[in-house]
Amino acid sequence: MGFGESEEQLLSKVATNGGHGENSSYFDGWKAYDRDPYHPIQNPEGVIQMGLAENLLCHDLIEEWIRKNPAASICTEEGVSQFSAVANFQDYHGLPIFRQGVAKFMEKGRGGRVRFDPERIVMSGGATGAQETLAFCLADPGDAFLIPVPYYPAFDRDFCWRTRARLLPIHCDSSNNFNITTSALEAAYHQAQKSNIRVKGILISNPSNPLGTTMSKQTLQILLRFVNEKRIHLICDEIFSGTVFKSPRFVSLSEIVEADPTIDRDLIHVVYSLSKDLGLPGFRVGVIYSYNNAVVACARKMSSFGLVSSQTQYLLGCMLGDEEFTSEYLVENARRLAERHGVFTAGLARVGIRCLEGNGGLFCWMDLRALLKEETVEGELELWRVIVNEVKLNVSPGSSFHCAEPGWFRVCFANMDEETTERALRRIRVFVNGEGEEVKMMKTKKKKKNGWDEELRLSLPRRFEEDLVLTPRLMSPHSPLVRATI
């Protein structure tokens, strides 16, 4: 359903300007999966979901902890005496045990090299809410943050949609493994100035989504010098910090900030979440850790729009306070991720597919430049359609991450079991070994204009936008597991 002129008047500009960004190939891939989801028994030829950065490798450890600690839940015989107090708790500072637990876990995820003050922990509805809150705190409509490309597609929604802030690219490419350079930083800044756009800061993700790499200390220092000199903000999204599975080790922004007294702390803000490191995206735990007192105060007021359920705060507060558990968890999580990453990249290497050398995240940045018919975004999307439609793997094209260089794809590997991983690798092998055939097929299809290509670009929550078949079933992206059981 489109919006007629009268609808546009009835609703706001934000509601009708498409700023949500759901009409991108990143989300379209999820849609393709939704139409024909892989299931080992019921639909073994379906699309395998490799477009979701989920971590399902360590839920068994959390389940075991839950079984052993029934009092941590207010919904057990052992814990129900706390029900009333917890259910009634709506203080936007959050439960002390929750903030203390999160601070401790953040410290542990950074090798104990830094300290986090629980009083600076501000809750938000996932990292999604955290990014929006920071944008509201720091930027007026029209103001911009610089951001290295490629970057997480939903940053446009999170940071810009309702705030009317902007993200402007810092050019990065494969010539130096997509690292940020001083010249690229300066160029982006001056480009903005030339266009009369006020730059209020820089937004980075470390470890990078989609690259799966961590930033070096040197790069972080370049960024810190730059923001200090221009007196603009630096927001560092560290939601994948606990997924670093091999060297070089993760260097957190806080580590450098704590060591260097010349840095203006009022400019420094860290975003964290439990969605990736603990694999709990459904619990909606986002965190803003700002070194700026006014931002802490303001973000906390804004957190009223997305507080974490006190039921969830209480459970996680108890869990993260168990340091023996969290220590073991982080080690085992890294071990399992390393193993899966090894299996996956080795499988790709066997058919000559190379990935950017990664050390963290739940995905690889896969180089398929050699398979492009032409080095353009359209060429990349043609190849992507073949991968989704014929190879039946939902991977995400680099262009959806605003990557300037065609031919890169993000492939997630931690949201599936071993068997599915093997099946995905097998499909890739068949595709690459029979590549000539596949590409020929694709060309034939293109001539036929079979309509599928055009049709794919549809937005996600189609129920109200296309038709009104109102059946109570799951429609949007999630793991097959959820679909099966609830």
Added chain:
Amino acid sequence: MGFGESEEQLLSKVATNGGHGENSSYFDGWKAYDRDPYHPIQNPEGVIQMGLAENLLCHDLIEEWIRKNPAASICTEEGVSQFSAVANFQDYHGLPIFRQGVAKFMEKGRGGRVRFDPERIVMSGGATGAQETLAFCLADPGDAFLIPVPYYPAFDRDFCWRTRARLLPIHCDSSNNFNITTSALEAAYHQAQKSNIRVKGILISNPSNPLGTTMSKQTLQILLRFVNEKRIHLICDEIFSGTVFKSPRFVSLSEIVEADPTIDRDLIHVVYSLSKDLGLPGFRVGVIYSYNNAVVACARKMSSFGLVSSQTQYLLGCMLGDEEFTSEYLVENARRLAERHGVFTAGLARVGIRCLEGNGGLFCWMDLRALLKEETVEGELELWRVIVNEVKLNVSPGSSFHCAEPGWFRVCFANMDEETTERALRRIRVFVNGEGEEVKMMKTKKKKKNGWDEELRLSLPRRFEEDLVLTPRLMSPHSPLVRATI
């Protein structure tokens, strides 16, 4: 801490314009409570919190259900097999059992006279998030919604702060028990037009917070005719619908909308929450129920900023699906509220204090006009300071609800036990019977300029704004129970 010029440049206008509205006497009263909270044993002379519209009367029923239904929690031996699927569930449509349960509960709370389609249930972070989401969907910056006064103070934060929308008053007063009249409605609309402000709709709460009354069918029909004629929206906040404890019965907006095919459904939006009827504000369950498909689609995309924790969705989905339980709960909740309301208003009546005749909500609208020294806002606030400071009851002055008529106060009665209720009534009796003395005392104090009056107006999360005493303890409003146990 104020903001220097340089701070203002560093942060956004939203962060520095004070639009959050925390500097009002409504929140100041909470602060006074925070300084000196009543406790039956440890601090029997402390301030009794009557400024929080919380419902603690029926938690025992919910606890009993939880004990009997361990599988409803993913944190029990019986339910943990669902842990992984639920923890990983981040679909913004919400768990089907959750949406179905909420829809059923909303139907039951409206006497089964209307049907709610689970596909139209959009989650939000409490009613707070619901109001903001609707404002973002319907209003551009500068656009206005009309709202009858008195109204819930935090609507300014929820509806206006980050959206830059406006609320313009519809004048109501005690001459007709604060009912909305056609002439007041027209006057507010024309006043806005004269000021070149675009009116996008009307926002009402039914049952009314702070009045504790429900709107008649006739009033709702007047409002519906008005929005239909002007083609503007009607948002009805029905978060207290399950607290109506005596006749006249609650008439929901949906009941009239369903019966009248001439109403343009694209203009109709209902806000609901489980914070009041079930007494679960900590769980952050807000709901938007819109009859406009485009608003459902857009609000659902926005819900990503404040999804309900899937752990909480699952528990409540199971609980609200148990119709035997919810039926009994609603009856017993109304019975206990009626009883408490009866005790409280009878106690006030014994010393000649009258309240507006109420039939719902968790509060009374208390008429203290006879005790005012002068019929002004300042006169009201003087009396209020005596009540908070000397009588040691945190009640909320009408002016903080934008009431145009001085001398009315909102007093909450469902957030405490019987003993505390009796103590509060005793304090009121002493105050009123010895009123001359009290007022004399107040005047003496005023002459002395002891500083307390001035000092009271402080914003809430003082830790970062005033000083940096960073001790991990609870600071902001909550029940004494929470303070005691977590």
